Amino acid sequence: MDAGGDPYIEVDGSTVDERDVEALQGIDEHGSMYRAAEELGRSYARIQRRVTELEQTVGPLVVSERGGAGGGGSTLTSNARTLLARFDRLRAAVSGLARTEESVVSGRVVDRGERLGTVETPAGRVRALVPAGADAVQVGVRSDAVSLLAPDEAPQPAGTSARNRFEGKVRTLDREGDLARVAVAVGAETTLWALITAASVDRLDLAEGDRVVASFKATATRAAPAPEGRTGANRDRS
Amino acid sequence: MDAGGDPYIEVDGSTVDERDVEALQGIDEHGSMYRAAEELGRSYARIQRRVTELEQTVGPLVVSERGGAGGGGSTLTSNARTLLARFDRLRAAVSGLARTEESVVSGRVVDRGERLGTVETPAGRVRALVPAGADAVQVGVRSDAVSLLAPDEAPQPAGTSARNRFEGKVRTLDREGDLARVAVAVGAETTLWALITAASVDRLDLAEGDRVVASFKATATRAAPAPEGRTGANRDRS
DNA sequence: CGTCGTTGTATCTCCATGGACACAGCGGTG
DNA sequence: CACCGCTGTGTCCATGGAGATACAACGACG
Numbered sequence: 001m002d003a004g005g006d007p008y009i010e011v012d013g014s015t016v017d018e019r020d021v022e023a024l025q026g027i028d029e030h031g032s033m034y035r036a037a038e039e040l041g042r043s044y045a046r047i048q049r050r051v052t053e054l055e056q057t058v059g060p061l062v063v064s065e066r067g068g069a070g071g072g073g074s075t076l077t078s079n080a081r082t083l084l085a086r087f088d089r090l091r092a093a094v095s096g097l098a099r100t101e102e103s104v105v106s107g108r109v110v111d112r113g114e115r116l117g118t119v120e121t122p123a124g125r126v127r128a129l130v131p132a133g134a135d136a137v138q139v140g141v142r143s144d145a146v147s148l149l150a151p152d153e154a155p156q157p158a159g160t161s162a163r164n165r166f167e168g169k170v171r172t173l174d175r176e177g178d179l180a181r182v183a184v185a186v187g188a189e190t191t192l193w194a195l196i197t198a199a200s201v202d203r204l205d206l207a208e209g210d211r212v213v214a215s216f217k218a219t220a221t222r223a224a225p226a227p228e229g230r231t232g233a234n235r236d237r238s
Numbered sequence: 239m240d241a242g243g244d245p246y247i248e249v250d251g252s253t254v255d256e257r258d259v260e261a262l263q264g265i266d267e268h269g270s271m272y273r274a275a276e277e278l279g280r281s282y283a284r285i286q287r288r289v290t291e292l293e294q295t296v297g298p299l300v301v302s303e304r305g306g307a308g309g310g311g312s313t314l315t316s317n318a319r320t321l322l323a324r325f326d327r328l329r330a331a332v333s334g335l336a337r338t339e340e341s342v343v344s345g346r347v348v349d350r351g352e353r354l355g356t357v358e359t360p361a362g363r364v365r366a367l368v369p370a371g372a373d374a375v376q377v378g379v380r381s382d383a384v385s386l387l388a389p390d391e392a393p394q395p396a397g398t399s400a401r402n403r404f405e406g407k408v409r410t411l412d413r414e415g416d417l418a419r420v421a422v423a424v425g426a427e428t429t430l431w432a433l434i435t436a437a438s439v440d441r442l443d444l445a446e447g448d449r450v451v452a453s454f455k456a457t458a459t460r461a462a463p464a465p466e467g468r469t470g471a472n473r474d475r476s
Numbered sequence: 477c478g479t480c481g482t483t484g485t486a487t488c489t490c491c492a493t494g495g496a497c498a499c500a501g502c503g504g505t506g
Numbered sequence: 507c508a509c510c511g512c513t514g515t516g517t518c519c520a521t522g523g524a525g526a527t528a529c530a531a532c533g534a535c536g
Contacts (some may be wrong), residue, residue: 005243067503071511081465114415179350227319305533438496
């Protein structure tokens with residue numbers, strides 16, 4: 001069971017998706033829409049039409065030549081390349097979402113600003129982006145947003161961003177190449193995951209059982225309505 | 239022009255998408271698949287079939303009753319509620335992706351580990367997750383991953399995680415309720431965005447023109463192939 | 477005991493997406 | 507001057523997803 005998202009880029013009313021990007025990359029790689037279609041096992045006519053359709057909102061994507069040596073061909077515009085790069089980064093970000101585990105804690109919103117709020121959880125109070133509707137929430141932090149510090153160093157509270165800060169004990173520590181996945185037990189029930197560099201593990205001289213401080217930004221912490229928080233459930237048909 | 243992703247959760251072979259979640263929420267809210275379908279302007283038959291289809295891989299989602307007071311109805315299982323909550327968080331994360339701007343710098347991979355690498359950019363060297371193929375890359379950091387510090391405080395380099403650290407000057411500062419969007423000019427050409435709390439702005443006593451240090455984790459920094467980096471382009475048909 | 481609001485199926489139709497195919501035009505090349 | 511490998515366009519058809527419709531069953535309630 002894993003979660004993710006299908007990346008897309010929307011311009012005006014039309015959306016560029018994975019499939020479109022695949023076609024453009026094929027054109028770039030093979031120098032013609034014809035061969036791109038062939039290579040991708042897709043219909044040339046469709047690709048041609050789709051590209052010209054997209055160009056109406058996205059701007060020029062290819063310059064094409066008919067006839068000549070090799071019969072002609074199509075080359076991507078710099079506009080198209082920019083789009084592809086943008087999509088690559090988007091894809092990387094989204095797939096990062098899928099690959100990075102998220103630590104989840106249930107809690108209750110006890111203080112609420114415009115978008116920021118304080119959530120009371122078993123592990124302590126957390127500053128997070130809170131949804132407008134519900135008070136019963138689940139707070140999520142992605143492991144790549146969590147930093148680990150030695151417990152004795154006080155991160156100057158006056159200078160640093162409003163960071164959430166939890167002290168805990170290293171439960172597991174998995175090195176994966178030059179990265180490491182650390183599970184920190186905070187309080188009795190809560191586990192906080194951190195994705196850090198292997199170099200940091202060495203620098204902190206981290207081992208299972210050690211005490212550490214996990215810290216993460218409020219703006220990287222998101223709360224969503226908790227399961228019980230849904231209003232429905234009370235069936236009401238009279 | 240904005241980018242995003244359509245969230246989905248995949249279990250076994252079947253995927254739960256926005257539409258499925260909408261249906262389940264409708265059932266929860268109205269107490270029956272029948273009224274959920276009606277309210278959502280969708281076909282009851284479809285929803286019923288879809289739910290039972292999903293249940294085969296995802297596990298029980300509803301308990302249904304036929305006849306009785308009100309003719310029966312359907313209630314979500316706790317399994318379904320968990321799924322919905324998971325989806326809510328996923329949606330929040332993905333929509334966060336869409337809403338949070340990303341700072342992008344082009345550069346070249348000068349050192350490469352297993353997944354981590356060092357990228358040389360106009361603003362300096364950055365540690366980032368690098369792709370396997372290309373050396374010409376674009377480095378991206380999402381603004382909610384960037385912390386700001388006062389320039390005089392040295393964040394103990396021995397204790398903290400391997401964080402990228404850039405000194406710059408505040409170019410713009412937009413308060414949006416209890417959040418603030420800060421553009422930091424690093425070097426001549428590079429702008430780094432940071433999404434921080436308004437409280438942090440006050441604490442740092444930040445104003446446009448001030449010098450600040452922007453810092454962000456290596457594991458939250460992603461590189462993707464740069465536009466020029468694509469191999470194709472060299473048309474080769476002989 | 478019939479009515480009512482559901483669940484659970486089965487079947488038909490509509491529509492959008494995308495492949496398949498056909499054909500004209502283009503411009504170097506042999 | 508015919509050929510080749512493309513572009514550009516029109517048309518038909520297969521497929522899948524989803525609405526529409528129909529109908530049996532169910533169980534409390536008046």
